[in-house]
Amino acid sequence: MDRRSFLATALASPLAAAVGREDRLRRFLYVVCPGVRDYLQFGGAGLLVFDIDDGHQFVKRTPTAASVAVKPRNVKGVVASPATRKLHFTTPEALFCVDLVTGKTDWGKELPQGCDRPAATPDGKTLFVPSFERDIWNVADAATGDVVATIETKSGAHNTVCGLDGKRVYLAGLKSPLLTVVDTKSYKVVGQVGPFAAPVRPFTINGKQTRCYVCVNDLLGFEVGDLTTGKKLHRVEVPGFRKGMVKRHGCPSHGVGLTPDEAEVWVVDAANERAHVFDATANPPAYKESIKLREQPGWVTFSLDGKFAYPSTGEVIDAGTKKIVARLADEEGREVHGEKMVEIHFKGGVPVATGDQFGLGRKT
Numbered sequence: 001m002d003r004r005s006f007l008a009t010a011l012a013s014p015l016a017a018a019v020g021r022e023d024r025l026r027r028f029l030y031v032v033c034p035g036v037r038d039y040l041q042f043g044g045a046g047l048l049v050f051d052i053d054d055g056h057q058f059v060k061r062t063p064t065a066a067s068v069a070v071k072p073r074n075v076k077g078v079v080a081s082p083a084t085r086k087l088h089f090t091t092p093e094a095l096f097c098v099d100l101v102t103g104k105t106d107w108g109k110e111l112p113q114g115c116d117r118p119a120a121t122p123d124g125k126t127l128f129v130p131s132f133e134r135d136i137w138n139v140a141d142a143a144t145g146d147v148v149a150t151i152e153t154k155s156g157a158h159n160t161v162c163g164l165d166g167k168r169v170y171l172a173g174l175k176s177p178l179l180t181v182v183d184t185k186s187y188k189v190v191g192q193v194g195p196f197a198a199p200v201r202p203f204t205i206n207g208k209q210t211r212c213y214v215c216v217n218d219l220l221g222f223e224v225g226d227l228t229t230g231k232k233l234h235r236v237e238v239p240g241f242r243k244g245m246v247k248r249h250g251c252p253s254h255g256v257g258l259t260p261d262e263a264e265v266w267v268v269d270a271a272n273e274r275a276h277v278f279d280a281t282a283n284p285p286a287y288k289e290s291i292k293l294r295e296q297p298g299w300v301t302f303s304l305d306g307k308f309a310y311p312s313t314g315e316v317i318d319a320g321t322k323k324i325v326a327r328l329a330d331e332e333g334r335e336v337h338g339e340k341m342v343e344i345h346f347k348g349g350v351p352v353a354t355g356d357q358f359g360l361g362r363k364t
């Protein structure tokens with residue numbers, strides 16, 4: 001059995017994964033497709049697994065209850081937990097649960113008012129699932145998918161980030177210039193950040209939960225908010241580039257992330273097909289350089305160790321040198337693009353650590 005076949009078998013089989021070389025830590029990137037709208041040309045459908053330690057080579061494709069549909073729906077978001085050994089992803093209608101050890105879909109459930117990009121508490125037990133651009137977030141039991149509470153914001157629910165300590169969850173709706181802050185125990189709104197210049201699109205936060213970095217409509221760049229005072233601090237525009245026509249999302253920058261060490265903030269630029277890098281230690285963040293990509297990006301996140309940047313266009317970028325070191329491709333050699341990806345570490349055949357789709361800062 002060749003190395004790639006061995007890895008594919010090990011990922012799917014608890015017994016095979018528990019012996020031999022799999023006793024050492026292995027790091028994989030899971031890309032849930034279709035992860036750019038419902039476009040199947042960017043990797044087809046299913047859970048696509050790439051070996052981070054082998055140059056991000058393709059390992060396997062795992063079908064899901066959603067991917068085997070005649071016309072698979074676009075995936076809206078993904079989260080994973082080492083504690084529960086589960087991966088959850090959403091389509092516009094439903095929440096799905098996949099067992100990371102067996103690779104099998106445990107269940108899929110339609111939630112009230114649909115689904116968008118969710119977040120999980122650090123213990124993996126609770127999911128905050130935005131409705132599909134409507135009025136509420138559903139709070140769901142991660143084990144069953146049962147809705148245990150609803151949070152009404154009437155903001156066009158869209159993106160969700162949970163703080164690393166699990167005490168606060170941050171809700172952004174694409175119809176509101178405010179970022180809503182919710183207590184994860186009571187499910188009550190405890191604050192708001194902003195208003196920003198326009199409705200909040202993708203955003204990220206730092207590890208200590210003192211700053212947020214938000215994309216907003218009509219801005220090539222991002223704005224910065226203070227999570228402790230609720231005030232907007234800065235508007236940061238990308239210098240030297242003009243806004244242009246975008247294929248998706250309707251805003252110039254739809255994707256922002258912090259390197260795990262919080263030294264840099266990266267923001268994407270659809271029309272100019274670039275990722276722009278800023279010095280996050282400066283106040284306000286200062287422009288450093290730009291990286292040309294192969295298509296229009298709509299997202300960016302990072303590996304847990306901060307070595308790699310992952311724009312949604314499928315390039316793997318060395319975050320230190322800013323050089324493209326790999327390009328994701330599937331078993332047929334097709335380019336893999338995805339706005340819904342998460343890093344998962346395995347040891348002894350079980351997950352032991354997971355990253356995050358949002359590119360969170362990790363200095364705590």
